[in-house]
Amino acid sequence: MQVAASSKDSNFTTIPSRSQWNIDPDAAYLHYTTNETISGVEFHAVPEVDGLPLVADMSSNILSRPVEVRRFGLIYASAQKNLGLGGMAVVVVREDLIGQPLPGTPSIFDYRRQADNGSMVNTPPTYAWYVAGLMLEWLKEQGGPAAIEARNIRKAEKLYAAIDASPFYSNLVDPAARSRMNVPFHLMDASLNNRFLADATEAGLVYLKGHRSVGGMRASIYNAMPEEGVDTLISFMREFERKRG
């Protein structure tokens, strides 16, 4: 594996510009993750890679927006955020990339066998599959990926705007790379973190604790989070700041 680009220098708050990527001319494919849930960084455009097969982990933002599938060699997503339950992965793979598994590849990961058997080489994760179907029906009722994208943009923009407008909260991610799914933020006074979480829980706002590796707070606002949920969080944050700021 060769790393084509890293944002480690910015503590993972940016996406290195495409011109700085160092792609191995012998590479078989280029892999990237379309949304990163810990720091809250998301690609808002598909990178140009001159015909190299693009492999994308879309686990945390699949179906949050329309995707031009034809631009990818392979898309995969563990289905537990916008689609289904933990214990299932969805793979979309270009026909010509199927059929050359490494020796020793377990048969359930041989895409040729899966494609030839309706994704049922083994008993599939039936319940997760069923729930994914319900979520796809729900998404259609919402108007599909374009409609959900518009809502996701509104949700994210108002939350980032509230954070940026306050001296009490901060988010350090480059605005061009901010995630619409995961909005991490810090209280400038970290000694108030536990108070914030306790008050939030009391107000019915849960799971706001940031990932242990970065601390602070994180609002995950996947498709299932209604716009009213974000409004409630923003009101709570303003009120908390008024009381404790």
Added chain:
Amino acid sequence: MQVAASSKDSNFTTIPSRSQWNIDPDAAYLHYTTNETISGVEFHAVPEVDGLPLVADMSSNILSRPVEVRRFGLIYASAQKNLGLGGMAVVVVREDLIGQPLPGTPSIFDYRRQADNGSMVNTPPTYAWYVAGLMLEWLKEQGGPAAIEARNIRKAEKLYAAIDASPFYSNLVDPAARSRMNVPFHLMDASLNNRFLADATEAGLVYLKGHRSVGGMRASIYNAMPEEGVDTLISFMREFERKRG
């Protein structure tokens, strides 16, 4: 892979006696499946293998009886019959067999990493795990594996007895190797198969169609099937024979 023994000559209706097995002296382990669901063949004793690590696929009869775990190097079971839902596998592995994964083994199949991380190297199949917990609680309430084994023996014995007592039905599996979980049987007059299935469905007895590779009927009587369900099936079979035999 070397096949130590096969019952192909008997059309998979027997288990070759241990003395006939041809075990490679250089083998790293011996693998067998403790219950075979299609023909309905089950090992009722753990084979003696002179210290060779025994690897067992217990997917279809785990927790249907007590098991002397110490006799196995590794036990695995896809959890969708007596434990949990499709989309989860349970692995019980001897400490000294952990930690030598083949190069390229995905990290979720590296038992050292799983053991060190509470089986949560990745997000686990949470719902299947939760359901497995409910099924384990239920099993305890039933009296545990010994109590469920006694019930499973009663269920299987009365169903095989009904089949053997009738000239209308047959099961060709060696009585010493008959499965307690899956009881396949044939109507001697196969032209009545569709009638049998339709009448059974009308009587509330479903999923009795045998596996497509062997045809006929199959009653899967896992832990969750109460004894009354088997009694109802036997009554139905007798009545069907009386009307159509």
